[in-house]
Amino acid sequence: MSLSIAEQAKNLIEKSEKILLVAHAKMDGDTLSATIAMHLLLKSLGKDTVVACADPVPEEYSFLPETDVMKREISAGKDFVISLDCSKTRAQKLRWKIEGEHLKIFITPGDGQFEKKDVSFFEHSDFDLIISLDAADKKQLGSIFEDNTALFSRTPLIVFDHHASNPGFGTVNIIDTQAASTTEVVYHFLETLFGEKWEKRINPDIATLLLTGIITDTGSFQNPNTTPRSLEAAADLVELGARQQEIIRNIYKTKNLQTLKLWGRVLSKINTDPVHRMLWSTVSANDLIDTGGIIEDTGGIIDELLATAPGMEMVLLLKERKDGMITVSVRTTTALCDATKFSAEFGGGGHTQAAGFKIRGNKPFDVVVGEVVSAAQKFQSKRLHLPSSDSKNSGEKREHKNNKTSSIDIIEIKKKNKNKKNKEKDSLPVQIEAKPNTKSMSVQLPNKKKKKQKSQSSRVDNFSGMLEKIMNADPIEKIKNTPNTPSSHKEK
Numbered sequence: 001m002s003l004s005i006a007e008q009a010k011n012l013i014e015k016s017e018k019i020l021l022v023a024h025a026k027m028d029g030d031t032l033s034a035t036i037a038m039h040l041l042l043k044s045l046g047k048d049t050v051v052a053c054a055d056p057v058p059e060e061y062s063f064l065p066e067t068d069v070m071k072r073e074i075s076a077g078k079d080f081v082i083s084l085d086c087s088k089t090r091a092q093k094l095r096w097k098i099e100g101e102h103l104k105i106f107i108t109p110g111d112g113q114f115e116k117k118d119v120s121f122f123e124h125s126d127f128d129l130i131i132s133l134d135a136a137d138k139k140q141l142g143s144i145f146e147d148n149t150a151l152f153s154r155t156p157l158i159v160f161d162h163h164a165s166n167p168g169f170g171t172v173n174i175i176d177t178q179a180a181s182t183t184e185v186v187y188h189f190l191e192t193l194f195g196e197k198w199e200k201r202i203n204p205d206i207a208t209l210l211l212t213g214i215i216t217d218t219g220s221f222q223n224p225n226t227t228p229r230s231l232e233a234a235a236d237l238v239e240l241g242a243r244q245q246e247i248i249r250n251i252y253k254t255k256n257l258q259t260l261k262l263w264g265r266v267l268s269k270i271n272t273d274p275v276h277r278m279l280w281s282t283v284s285a286n287d288l289i290d291t292g293g294i295i296e297d298t299g300g301i302i303d304e305l306l307a308t309a310p311g312m313e314m315v316l317l318l319k320e321r322k323d324g325m326i327t328v329s330v331r332t333t334t335a336l337c338d339a340t341k342f343s344a345e346f347g348g349g350g351h352t353q354a355a356g357f358k359i360r361g362n363k364p365f366d367v368v369v370g371e372v373v374s375a376a377q378k379f380q381s382k383r384l385h386l387p388s389s390d391s392k393n394s395g396e397k398r399e400h401k402n403n404k405t406s407s408i409d410i411i412e413i414k415k416k417n418k419n420k421k422n423k424e425k426d427s428l429p430v431q432i433e434a435k436p437n438t439k440s441m442s443v444q445l446p447n448k449k450k451k452k453q454k455s456q457s458s459r460v461d462n463f464s465g466m467l468e469k470i471m472n473a474d475p476i477e478k479i480k481n482t483p484n485t486p487s488s489h490k491e492k
């Protein structure tokens, strides 16, 4: 971040009174905490702020301070202001009426008389400045941008972001692609904003918010975007009073029943292709309906898939939204496998090891899944210099994933740390391990149909009682026995 750009942003903030702060739609921990932290920081400078996001605050983040300031829509308009100088004459009474096409305003003086020269006019825009946090382009701001395009075109915009695909859509762009999160970008900006004693401006609430973005965007420091600089920032924030345990407890250790069911469903649908070193799973609209989960619940699943992907380079999670839009999250375990390059084939973007794209769902979800997986296989074939016939075959076989899966053997699901007491059983420490030499791995969660395997799945005893109960009640079983099986479940 060049100092001059940061200085420009500081100047814009200093001369603005009313500032609109916008988080990107489908809010995540980073955009939410960056936006609320900025709100608190600007409030401490005496600024009037409005904080908005097209989508609601996900439940797991409701523990964060001041999340109730977040508005779903804003009222932006250009007011015409009539100003009356009352320094010589006091205004006692004000009334107005509309006569024909005219609005007439009557001001009764307390004493003396008003003159023409006491009246002046000006336009008052709702906002002097807009600040976008963690959005890679304007479209990601969703309805906040779409419903207020005029406001966006007439108001200066500061963009804080860390996405490499960000074209710099602001008047001033503070985009640091090396930062793990937008909160990290904001953190590094504070020295410019507040000067020498900047650390004094960070109270425990602001520190907690800034740390939340770093923790959620690095998957709790597990993702490859974790850098010495982000670790350093995190350490500083803890020193400044960030409540790290509260963040971990609320985001990673609290999952409601629906979320657990949904995660179980997604983890049970893992497909692997060791030849192309890739792993993928899907969340269909039916998965959401059947489990009662919401699309926001799937946020951390991709990280869970990454953690369960030994030897895999590319991890895909394909989600079918209710409106038919299909979103694809792409993660890679090595920078050699560029997730942005693959996502760009579908018009998406992001970071080298964490990117994504969207597909308008004109085709059935299964077909799109097949096409994306096939494209990923081709991408990997080319990169790994695999014989071309190989990718062709895999591509053709893709619609029969199960045929390709040589065996369904492993099902080792256990608590990450079984010695820990039940305290942690609300967390989702699902670990799925592949047996060595297993060519393909498909994970089956235990259910009644698999009762014969009970002795084998007695390993599941390691699992917390709660999760076991949930899995026994997993609606997958019911669906399997229903004649009208939704197509998205047939792939099992």
Ligand SMILES: [Mn+2]
Pocket: 030, 031, 134, 162, 180, 181, 182, 217
């Ligand atoms: Mn982010």
